[in-house]
Amino acid sequence: MTEKIASDRILMKLDRVTKNYVMGEVTVEALRETVLEIRDGELLVILGPSGSGKSTLLNIMGGMDLPSSGRAYYRGEDLSRAGDRQLTRFRRNEVGFVFQFFNLIPDLTARENVELAANLVDSPLPVEQVLKEVGLADRMDHFPSQLSGGEQQRVAIARAIVKNPRLLLCDEPTGNLDYQTGKLILSLLAAVNRERGRTVVIVTHNTAIGAMAGRIVRMRSGRIVEITENPNPVSPERIEW
Amino acid sequence: MNALTRKLARTIRSTKGQFLAVVAVVTLGIAVYISMGTAYLNLHQSQEAFYRENNFADYYFHVVRAPQQVVRQIEALPGVANATGRIQTDVPLLKADNQRATARLVSCPMPMETEVNRLHLLTGRLFDRYPQGGGVEVLIDPQYAAANSLGPGDTLNVVVGGQRVPLTVVGTATSPEFIYPIKDSATLMPEPETFGIIMLPHHQAQQLLNLSGQINQVVLQLAPGADGEQVAAAVKEILEPYGNLSSYPRDQQLSHAVMQAELDGLRASAIILPIVFLGIAAGIQFILLGRIVKAQRLQIGIMKALGYNNRQIMLHYTGYALAVAVVGAVLGSLLGLLVASGLSQLYAQFINLPETLSGVNLTAIAYGFLLSLGVGTLAGLIASRGVVGINPAESMRPEPPKSGRKALLERWSWLWARLNLTWRLGLRTISRNRTRFALTLVGVVFAVGMLVVAFSTNDSVGYMLQRHFYQDQDYDYLVHFTTPVHEREIASITRLDGVLRAEPLLQVPVRIQFAGRSEDEVLVGLPPDATMRTLVTKTGRTLPVPEAGMILNERTAAKLEVQVGDRVTVETLLEMGPSRYEDFTVIGINQQLVGSGAFVSLEQANRALQERNLVSGVMLQVDPGLAPAVEASLNDMTGVAAIMSRQKELDNITKVLDLMIYSVSIMIGFAVVLGFAIVYNTAVVSFSERRRELASLRVVGFTSGEVSGLLLKETVLQSAVGVVLGLPFGYLLARGIIAAQAQSTDLYTLPVVISLQTYLFAALGGILFILVAHRFAARGVARLDLVEVLKNRD
Incomplete structure (x- = not known):
């Protein structure tokens, strides 16, 4: 009973998760005994320098990768023992991803890129409405190569949220964008969290971005070194870096 | 080994599937070139040498009979280098089981050394002019000897002037005129059991x-530079008093004509097939290397930053194509030599060329290597020209998204709107890579076209046999008499138990003249209600045997330029009595696959001979159960020169068809390898350049199966058009091949017959190699490492 209540509040739980990569003849410990709980509806920012393990953590949270040891529970379901089929279903129904390099399909227009994701789930959000929300009402029929970086990232966000996932995972979403555009993207992510009540996790090496989060996780050398509650998140428009 | 060579070796290792697929196509191309080229060169050279050493005649003249001395007169003519007078005639041959065969007796003036068409002894010894203990010693051709298990010391019985004459076999021999021993142009292929x-x-x-003191044939060799036709005219004038029967140049000598057609076919195949294979291999390498250069953009940038120039880097990538060329040439040469020896053995079964045809032809191998390397270098240089455009600084930045563009199909918005998103994606990807699409298309079209041609062989042969043996001539036996007899004499045959139906015919060798042209033909007189010999037009309409007028076969009509309605003169060429002349109006032109003939009513044929009620043979339909008895009775009859049995002819052909299955299977194998190689390479390239894109689909929630399905749709779109176009292309290809053969021989007409089933099998074959290629290419989808592929490039 307690567990049920807890899982209502806790969306994801990482229990002593370790990830080792074998790179040729050396083994790299990307994550060491990491423990973290993600709360439903929160905006979490994970900060850390490159190589700190933050992307690895995000990949495990998103069902893209399996831990070497430890457990990852999503709403009580153990993902760390899941097979490819189960992980695919998890990514399809529960997770939206946003990458640093957008990863759009070059041969599909903005609208079609979003439609492609919408077709995967039973009750997606209306494609055009989502595109309007991210500010692409007039660019829907453009191909990625005809869009600016910021516009491409907005398509990527639209593609992620159209499936109406509980969890939105963003890996350096502003890493390949200029300052102004970056801030616009962050505002969009904050709006998704605030207005749609979706859980948003942003991984970045840019410490300034932490200010917009409800909680900030700091990582170094594969470990979480600090978790800070931020009772007064700042709107992304006001963040400077 | 320097660093660049090591890098090349590793690139090859990492793309080994594709490397091997291209190598396979090059191997096949070179193997075809080496095997057919070797067979051609060997056959051609041994044929030439044999012709030269054994004084093969340039011209043939047949007369009724002429005194031996005319040969001197002919030899004295300007332009004649050498002339031989001899006797050649066909006589019935009685085999051990009392069956009949036809023997072509050829006399050899002795000593033979300087004579035209000199013999070449193969086994045994030369005949004695006056054997001890009397009798006649003979040499026979090796095919007849083998088919009838005859060796030195055995006796043959021929029928001459109604008498059985024993001949003693002392060995086997051949000569340039009997390299391909077939009886006449109406025969489909050698029948060694019944013709020797x-x-x-x-x-x-x-x-x-x-x-005594007579000859009936003059064969001669022309002096260098002599005008054959002029000499022939002079010879004919000399022979005029002795009954000119026919004359023809070497081109029309049957054995030579068949050999020449075979050689021309070999040479054409040895040129065309390798061009197709190497061309497609070059196309695949163009796609593959283009992709490798793109994928290694960063490495090329670094090499340039280090100071390598464009030429060095392009040569490095051309090295890949050269590696393909060398490996393909080596494997192709080995395979080619293997096939060449098989091919030589195959030919050895049919032709009597004394010098064996095997032998490694270094020239062909050298050309094979040059060809392979040349094509490889060209493909490599063209494909790696993209190196020039790479700027070192730019190459280190991530590539901008490939420019998406609208597919042509999007103009038809009603159709486009109905298409599922994944189909649209496939169509757009194809429109972005039009060159790749075009090259794949060409490859698949050729592969499917080859499948059509291979499968259609069965249709053509089946049609030909059906038409020749059951439609054009629907008799179980055709009996030829030694001399024409009165119609009522065939009653003794018609009355035989088991004979269901008999129809007589009268065959007369004639010369047809029209507008200054003339052609030798056989005038065939048939009863007006004949059912066992059917004449049909090109369009398939049946022509009844005319009461008045003549039906001429298409080939002879074309040579004489005769049209329906023209009036031709027929001159009889009988060995007895004077020539007679009769005019006929050509009232129809018929098409037959094999042989020739000018067809009239029995009555008209008799009139041409100024005779009545004569027949020279009879066609029989018999009760299958009683066929052996009928045949035995026929064999016992005097006056029967030859008995043609449909069953025996079919059996003889079936043996040859087994060999055909072998070559058809090889062709199917080649086509499948070709199709697989191109589809597999395109699919792998498409997959590898879109790993990121496909991985991101996996992240969005596509299953491996769905991603693989997406690739399949694209592969199907790429190749389905190829399969569809490959079917009509196959038809054209088959027609082209047959047209080329028709040009080199006028002995037979091969029909282009392609059944629905053949198209179906070819299409299924195409679908099969596409699916298998896709399966191999899509293996990578399941192994796609999402984290690795999508790792941020920071």
Whole structure:
């Protein structure tokens, strides 16, 4: 009973998760005994320098990768023992991803890129409405190569949220964008969290971005070194870096 | 090994599937070139050498009979280098089981050394002019000897002037005119069980045939630079008093014509097939190397930053194509030599060329290597030209998204709107890579076209046999008499138990003249209600045997330029009595696959001979159960020269068809390898350049199966058009091949017959190699490492 209540509040739980990569003849410990709980509806920012393990953590949270040891529970379901089929279903129904390099399909227009994701789930959000929300009402029929970086990232966000996932995972979403555009993207992510009540996790090496989060996780050398509650998140428009 | 070579070796290792697929196509191309080229060169050279050493005749003249001395007169003509007078005639041959065969007796003036068409002894010894203990010694052709298990010391029995004459076999021999021993142009292929060539001393033949001091044939060699037609005209003038029967140049000599057609076919295949294979291999390498250069953009940038110039880097990538060329040439040469020896053995079964045809032809191999390397270098340089455009600084930044563009199909918005998103994606990807699409298309079209041609062989042969043996001539036996007889004499045959139906015919050798042109033909007189010999037009309409007028076969009509309605003159060429002339109006032109003929009513044929009620043979339909008995009775009859049995002819052909299955299977194998190689390479390239894109689909929630399905749709879109176009292309290809054969021989007409089933099998074959290629290419989808592929490039 307690567990049920807890899982209502806790969306994801990482229990002593370790990830080792074998790179040729050396083994790299990307994550060491990491423990973290993600709360439903929160905006979490994970900060850390490159190589700190933050992307690895995000990949495990998103069902893209399996831990070497430890457990990852999503709403009580153990993902760390899941097979490819189960992980695919998890990514399809529960997770939206946003990458640093957008990863759009070059041969599909903005609208079609979003439609492609919408077709995967039973009750997606209306494609055009989502595109309007991210500010692409007039660019829907453009191909990625005809869009600016910021516009491409907005398509990527639209593609992620159209499936109406509980969890939105963003890996350096502003890493390949200029300052102004970056801030616009962050505002969009904050709006998704605030207005749609979706859980948003942003991984970045840019410490300034932490200010917009409800909680900030700091990582170094594969470990979480600090978790800070931020009772007064700042709107992304006001963040400077 | 320097660093660049090591890098090349590793690139090859990491793309080994594709490397091997291209190598396979090059191997096939080179193998075809080496095997057919070797067979061609060997056959051609041994044929030339054999012709030269054994004084093969340039011209043939047949007369009724002429005194031996005319040969001197002919030899004295300007332009004649060498002339031989001899006797050649066909006589019935009685085999051990009392069956009949046809023997072609050829006399050989002795000593032979300087004579035209000199014999070449293969086994045994030369005949004695006057054997101890009397009798006649003969040499026979090796095919007849083998088919009838005859060896030195065995006796042959021929029928001459109603008498059975024993001949003693002392060995086997061949000569340039009997390399391909077939009886006449109406015969489809050699029938060694029922047709043999018997060579004997000239004076023995004269005695045997009651032609003392006489000859009936003059064969001659022209002096270098002499005008054949002029010489022929002069010779004919000399022979005029002796009954000119026919004359023809070497081109029309049957054995030579068949050999020449075979050689021309070999040479054409040895050129065209390798061009197709190497061309497609070059196309695949163009796609593959283009992709490798793109994928290694960063490495190329670094090499340039280090100071390597464009030429060095392009040569490095051309090295890949050269590696393909070398490996393909080596494997192709080995395979080619293997096939060449098989091919030579195959030919050896049919032709009598004394010098064996095997032998490694270094020239062909050298050309094979040059060809392979040349094509490889060209493909490599063209494909790696993209190196020039790479700027070192730019290459280190991530590539901008490939420019998406609208597909042509999007213009038809009603159709486009109905298409599922994944189909649209496939169509757009194809429109972005039009060159790749075009090259894949060409490859698949060729592969499917080859499948159509291979499968259609069965259709054509089946149609040909059905038409020739059951439609054009629907008789179980055709009996030829030694001399024409009165119609009522065939009653003895018609009355035989088991004969269901009999129809007589009268065949007369004639010369047809029209507008200054003339052609030798056989005038065939048939009863007006004949059912066992059917004449049909090109369009398939049946022509009844005319009461008045003549139906001429298409080939002869074309040579004489005769049209329906023209009036032709027919001159009889009988060995007895004077020539007679009769005019006929051509009232129809018929098409037959094999042989020739000019068809009239029995009555008209008799009129041409100024005779009545004569027949020279009879066609029989018999009760299958009683066929052996009928045949035995026929064999016992005197006056029967030859008995043609449909069953025996079919059995003989079936043996040859087994060999055909072998070559058809090889062709199917080649086509499948070709199709697989191109589809597999395109699919792998498409997959590898879109790993990121496909991985991101996996992240969005596509299953491996769905991603693989997406690739399949694209592969199907790429190749389905190829399969569809490949079917009509196959038809054109088959027609082209047959047209090329028709040009080199006028002995037979091969029909282009392609059944629905053949198209179906070819299409299924195409679908099969596409699916298998896709399966191999899409193996990578399941192994796609999402984290690795999508790792941020920071």
